[in-house]
Amino acid sequence: MDKKVIVIGATSGIGKELALVLSQNDYLVGITGRREPMLTELTKNNPNSFVPKTFDCTEENTLTFLNELLADLGGLDLLVLSSGTGDLNDSLEYAIEDRTNQLNVIAFTNIIGWAFNLFQEQGYGHLVAISSIAGLRGSRIAPSYNASKAYQINYLEGLRQKAKKSKLKITITDIRPGFVDTPMAKGEGQFWVASPKKAAKQLYLAIKRKKDIAYITKRWRLIAIIVKILPNWLYKRM
Template sequence: MSNLYIKKAIVIGATSGIGNALSRILVAHDYVVGVTGRRKLELYALKNINPERFAVSAFDCTTENNSEKLTDLVNDLGGLDLLILSSGTGDLNDQLDFDIEHKTNLLNVNAFTEIVDWAFNYFEKQGKGHLVAISSIAGIRGSRMAPAYNASKAYQINYLEGLRQKATKSKKPIYVTDIRPGFVDTAMAKGDGQFWVASKEKAAKQIFGIIKRKKGIGYVTKRWWLIGKLLRTLPNSFYKRM
């Protein structure tokens, strides 16, 4: 083993999709990675790729004590430099079924808040660190088809902006990155009319580049910033009829 410092990361939501692909990229770039998610078999399939570079903690972040689970995982890793929150949910809900909205908010708002607060406090106490959360371009405007999903992503976008302010005020090398994907070929991509659909591998590769540059906000794939700009500038009188 080299005497060089080995970077440690945690990926929350690593069982599939972008989180799974990012975990593989991090290990390929010499990170030791703690992976979490509900499905233990998928997490151990990652660990089997490189047993010395993966640590597994299987839990449901909507029902368990995230702070306790993450603290235990950090102790297993021997430290933490980077936390990536890639766990989210959302369904089309034209009928406004409250169970669907509640399930969305439990993960995208409640669990999200507990996790990013824990991470920020950990990095502030440590004096450095990088928090990355995957929100969505959907958070820029509301949606008649998925009200809670878009609203919860707007919450995430604004919460992360607040944490970036806190990081700046702390004057410590703490970085907070908001990743806003468009359509990615995962189970989260629902509905008709999808375009510019990226593979999870392509999305993860671009996200890793954003992480390396420590950008505050990143669109994935890159050209989705055009859609973001369009959404922000559409007049309300037009958007409400869409």
């Protein structure tokens, strides 16, 4: 195995399924998450392909854990950030907004910055983050979630521009899912709901093709176009 990857948020959902796909395609996979039993169970699928490390992304010593995992892997070619949170919050309860921002903004920035600097130092690398189609517009029922995903989308675009301007061999891939059948999918009126396995397969293809932006499933690109062109006077009535 000559390819090394870290999947952050591999205990369930898209992250878990992607870790399995990568392990089946000659990657040595560092897997992280808060729930150690779930990482242990995932590792049992292929003990020689997984290196687990249990930690919470919002902890102060996150980068210490990542550096330890980097040493265990013996290098890094690809990092996938699949850890995120968000809740419906029509009452604007601060604790919910704060919890979302702590993971989706503060921890995101910490981890993405660590990975980019590592890749910059070694001269190559591929950075993948799962944002959301929700980041394209605001939301009356989940304000911080949509805003945090907009932050991620713009941050990744900035790093893509930075890599290009500096002529670095660093690929930045922004994955924007629609509805995926995980606990993150909240609210009514869900449609085009993908299974985590289907989402992971499409995500893997986007990684192989080194896409800048990919929608999961692909048909959500149509929704993205519609959402972006909706005039403000109409969108604010929705």
